[in-house]
Amino acid sequence: AQSVTQPDIHITVSEGASLELRCNYSYGATPYLFWYVQSPGQGLQLLLKYFSGDTLVQGIKGFEAEFKRSQSSFNLRKPSVHWSDAAEYFCAVFPPTGGGNKLTFGTGTQLKVEL
Amino acid sequence: KAGVTQTPRYLIKTRGQQVTLSCSPISGHRSVSWYQQTPGQGLQFLFEYFSETQRNKGNFPGRFSGRQFSNSRSEMNVSTLELGDSALYLCASSLLSGGHEQYFGPGTRLTVT
Numbered sequence: 001a002q003s004v005t006q007p008d009i010h011i012t013v014s015e016g017a018s019l020e021l022r023c024n025y026s027y028g029a030t031p032y033l034f035w036y037v038q039s040p041g042q043g044l045q046l047l048l049k050y051f052s053g054d055t056l057v058q059g060i061k062g063f064e065a066e067f068k069r070s071q072s073s074f075n076l077r078k079p080s081v082h083w084s085d086a087a088e089y090f091c092a093v094f095p096p097t098g099g100g101n102k103l104t105f106g107t108g109t110q111l112k113v114e115l
Numbered sequence: 116k117a118g119v120t121q122t123p124r125y126l127i128k129t130r131g132q133q134v135t136l137s138c139s140p141i142s143g144h145r146s147v148s149w150y151q152q153t154p155g156q157g158l159q160f161l162f163e164y165f166s167e168t169q170r171n172k173g174n175f176p177g178r179f180s181g182r183q184f185s186n187s188r189s190e191m192n193v194s195t196l197e198l199g200d201s202a203l204y205l206c207a208s209s210l211l212s213g214g215h216e217q218y219f220g221p222g223t224r225l226t227v228t
């Protein structure tokens with residue numbers, strides 16, 4: 001079955017430390033891949049997306065993600081975390097063919113930043 | 116350019132009632148999708164409307180319905196509310212249907228008592 005997995009439910013990092021959030025997908029072909037962030041009581045904000053091409057994509061707020069076809073992964077990274085990055089992060093996938101605009105989301109990773 | 120707006124932001128309803136939520140997409144965007152977010156089920160796709168036609172539907176009962184107007188604004192309706200319908204309902208707009216990034220509104224928090 002097609003799915004997207006975020007193995008880490010909670011992650012705690014110290015401010016200034018590096019961050020990597022994991023995302024794995026299971027699809028027959030490479031889907032379109034997205035990372036969203038959600039602050040408490042808010043909607044989702046698009047951080048970055050991968051459709052094709054360069055496997056390292058840059059996003060907003062200093063985030064980047066690397067697509068690795070061999071590992072079916074699209075991990076989100078940030079070199080130095082700020083306290084304001086505390087939020088919930090969702091990986092989402094979209095099938096490359098047909099299906100309209102139906103995004104399938106992972107279960108999310110809650111990021112806590114220690115000062 | 117203004118973002119996606121959703122009204123109302125908060126809503127409290129009683130079991131058995133019905134509710135209508137509204138979403139105004141980003142200007143120029145023609146696709147509107149709806150998602151339900153709950154602690155237990157996470158983010159789940161409800162349906163998508165594009166050019167006033169439902170393009171795609173998630174695995175929800177027929178009590179959940181929607182529509183889109185000629186100006187791309189969309190409404191979703193839930194009839195005969197159940198306690199389990201308590202959730203954050205998110206609307207997302209996209210320029211077109213099929214593979215374009217979606218931009219989300221702040222959501223409507225529905226509480227069913």
